[in-house]
Amino acid sequence: AQSVAQPEDQVNVAEGNPLTVKCTYSVSGNPYLFWYVQYPNRGLQFLLKYITGDNLVKGSYGFEAEFNKSQTSFHLKKPSALVSDSALYFCAVSNDYKLSFGAGTTVTVRA
C-alpha cells in the first residue's frame, strides 16, 4: 500500500525565513502526491499536487514542492514565511483514489 511519512511533528521558523516541511513517500508505481493545509476549525485546503512532469511544483499562497524520486521525497517549501502560514500541514498520496495522509506537521511562524 502507498504511504507517506512526515518526520517532523513541529517546525518553527521566524517570519521572513525560508520554510520547509518534509515528506517522504513509499509507493509502488507512479506516485500521485499532494499537500494540504488545515487551519483551526476549518477543513483541509488543497495547496498543490505532483502527478508527472516538472519536479518543482508551484501551488497556492506562494508554496512550492520539490519531487525527488531518488530520495522518495516531496518536501513543501516557501521562500519567505508569513505569520499567517502557521497551521497544520499534511502530505498525502493517492492510493487507489482515496488519499493516505501523513500524521501532519504543525508549523509555527513567529513574528
Added chain:
Amino acid sequence: DTGVSQDPRHKITKRGQNVTFRCDPISEHNRLYWYRQTLGQGPEFLTYFQNEAQLEKSRLLSDRFSAERPKGSFSTLEIQRTEQGDSAMYLCASESLWGRGAGDSYNEQFFGPGTRLTVL
C-alpha cells in the same frame, strides 16, 4: 470556503445513541469521500461513492457505520450505538472526474469543514 458543506459542525452525544451527519459536495462532483480524523493524526479513509454507488469501505468502518448517497448528490453518514472511541472529526470531500481518463487518480479532493463528534 471550498464549496463543500457539512452539518452539523459539532455533535455531542451520549454513548449508545445514534447520530447522523450530512455532507453536501460541490455540485456535479462525481466522487464523495468520508474520512475520520483523530487528534494528532492525519485523516483516515472511511468510504467513498461514485455518484450513488458506494465503491469501497475501509476496515475502519464497522457494522455500526452506514453511509448513503441516494441521489448522487448529498451524503449521510450514520453511526449507530455510538462508543467513546467514535469521538473524532468526520470529514467529507468531493472530487470531479471530469477531464481525466479512467484509472487516473490525480484530481484534488475538496474538503468540508468537518463534523466534530464527542461521545460522552
